[in-house]
Amino acid sequence: MGRNLQTTDRTKLRLRPVDLAREHGLSTQAVRNYEEAGILPAAARTPHGYRTYAPLHAGALRAFLALLPGHGHPTATAIMRAVNEGAVDEAFRLIDESHAQLLDDRRTLGAVEDALRDLDVKTPAPPEPGGTFVGPLARRLGIRPATLRKWENAGLVHPQRDPRTGYRVYDEAAVRDARLAHQLRRGGYPLERIAPLIAHVRTAGGLEPLEATLNDWHARLSARGRAMLSGAAELEAYLRERG
Template sequence: MRPADLAREHGLSTQAVRNYERDGFIPPAERTRSGYRVYTGVHAAALRAYLALVAAHGYPAAGQIMNALHGGALDDALIVIDRGHGQLLRDRDTLASVREAVAGLPPGPDKAADSGVLTIGELARRLRVTPATVRIWESAGILSPARDPTTGYRVFRASDTRDAELAHLLRRGGYPLDRIATVVHQVRTAGGTETLSRALEDWQRRLTARGVAMLDAASLLSQYLSCSANS
């Protein structure tokens, strides 16, 4: 096969195929006497696997997986895949938690008790983000923590933690900060959750699509490994 033959199947340019070879995402091609690249079915299987991994895990992870495989480090590649599945499961758990929280919202303004007060560091650790990220959410109007009257430090009550968990979920779904602020404000005031429900349904569809993409990627990666082993 020529570079154009591999590229045509996926609507890529021939330069993109050469770049993928250069970056180690597909194996090195054989060369003719005149220096032209010659690709085989193994390269075609590698390209299909790589592009499926991009759809399932994103560009950085897909590149890491293919480079690990071509470096003979199968377990390293599997670890990257496992992390992706672990993140998907955490996202599903967070989505379920937010839905549960929203289902229990009162019909009027949020009157959550001041139990479970957290510092900014404790909240950040709970969400696996940095304190700087929490401050950005506050600056965007997503969070509005109170201040300890003695120390002046931020304190995050139960309702603030719920808002932060919701913000974290929606950020992972690709929502901009201003839109998240609108959704969180609706939840905080309990003036209507239609926007929130649409956002959660949209993120559910994204999670489902990603799960299916991971299945497709696993199948094509397995085919590539078999093809490579038999070549």
Template structure:
């Protein structure tokens, strides 16, 4: 087969196939007398495996898995597969934790705080972060502290405490500051419950999709390994 023959199945260009070849994603190709690459069904299955793995592992990790296979280091390939599954399992647990925490935090009317509003240090101790983190969240638009009339210092009422607790949970889930800010803003605008429902459903959908991609990639890789093991 020629590069274009492999490319056609996946809507790729012949140059993309040559790039994958040079990157070690495909096994070494033989050359014709005139110098053209010649591919076999093994190359076609290696390409299917890479493209399927890429959906769950990303480009770099998928390429690393195929390179490990091609240098005969299947143990390293299996370890890379395992790492992705462990990371997915950890994220599932984090989502459950976040859902549980946000379920009690993100109400339309934040629960009142007993006594006066909290200072920077008090809020930082309450949620287990450094005071500088709270200022970073404020700069990102996540927190909106008020100012004490007498001292001018930042103070955090019920709404700000709720937003800080939400931010802590989402940051533990690996979300970037801009994503946390967008969620908190949506929560304010939607009054709480609808934004929370959509957020958690989207997160679950992403986890499910990644799980399916990991399964599909493993299946295609298994098919490729079977071809390599044939005489």
């Protein structure tokens, strides 16, 4: 009985926009914006038209801010809006999609690391004098020359041109790019997802400088996974409070 009375008293507690804002270092306008976006339930109004919030609104704000780091603003907003509209299953679907995206990102990172590791352990064939032409390189990779030309059009490889014949000539960097593209294509990744990575390899000046980038990628994925756990805990608390 004491617990029910305490809960009843707590639900009647009035909070001003500034009370919610101060707890999280927000502006009162931000709190009002969150309400208008459906992130918070609709506020009650005083006879003079001022907004008044309750602990339920504070719980919604905590849940939203906890969801942000793991899911991003659009998805976190959609999750809270769905919950506040009573569409809890839709909120769970959105959360599942975020987890699926994180898993896909982990698989992409794994494929990139496998491709880089494969490039690192294989001893490349000695470069041909003046570079490698499209036919020999295609045979070395086990692909058709047309595939190399397609990769060139997509920006994955940048062969030079023989000034006398106009034939494509692949120097050491272009051969490396072609081998990396080949490994990632074997992993099933589309050209548009491969191109940014190869551009990064070129900018870094080779494969070794990418180690810090890959470590940072791992750290960011781990941080997202942990943030999703924190967000889930706050959302569960909010769902219990809603009843």
